[in-house]
Amino acid sequence: MSVIADLIYIRISTNFQPMKTKKKLIYSHKCDWCNRELILNGEDSDSYVVTAEYKYFCIIQTPGKPAERDCMKNYLENKKNKYEYTIKKKLEEKEEEQKEKEEEKEKRLEAKPRVLSKLEALSKEFKQRQFKNRIKDNQRFGTLPTKNPS
Numbered sequence: 001m002s003v004i005a006d007l008i009y010i011r012i013s014t015n016f017q018p019m020k021t022k023k024k025l026i027y028s029h030k031c032d033w034c035n036r037e038l039i040l041n042g043e044d045s046d047s048y049v050v051t052a053e054y055k056y057f058c059i060i061q062t063p064g065k066p067a068e069r070d071c072m073k074n075y076l077e078n079k080k081n082k083y084e085y086t087i088k089k090k091l092e093e094k095e096e097e098q099k100e101k102e103e104e105k106e107k108r109l110e111a112k113p114r115v116l117s118k119l120e121a122l123s124k125e126f127k128q129r130q131f132k133n134r135i136k137d138n139q140r141f142g143t144l145p146t147k148n149p150s
């Protein structure tokens, strides 16, 4: 059947539908935790909750009793655990980083005396060279050095 024929057929059939059997639209949504199909309205509707994030969860609970099924609770607990896990992991990473930094600092501190003694030796050598140069100058100009700087 062509599309137009289809449309005509639908038109005719709706025109001849008796008013009594007017169908009500049934909405459904999958539970965001257990994936069960939830019927949102009508006689066979399930009890459910909708969060601010437009997430649907089934909830089966008789008043005054603990819930038989509470998918939102499960979802939130899971989310919380995941969040706490990542926070914990981040903290651990930070601590590790801090430890590494401190170790590096210690290494640098250990290396410092060596650098200092090297510097000292260098400056001593420099002074001695200066002194020798002065002796040379004095020999050239006929004067004597007054004191040894080292």
Ligand SMILES: [Zn+2]
Pocket (backbone or CB within 6 Å): 031, 032, 033, 034, 035, 036, 057, 058, 071
């Ligand atoms: Zn569920």
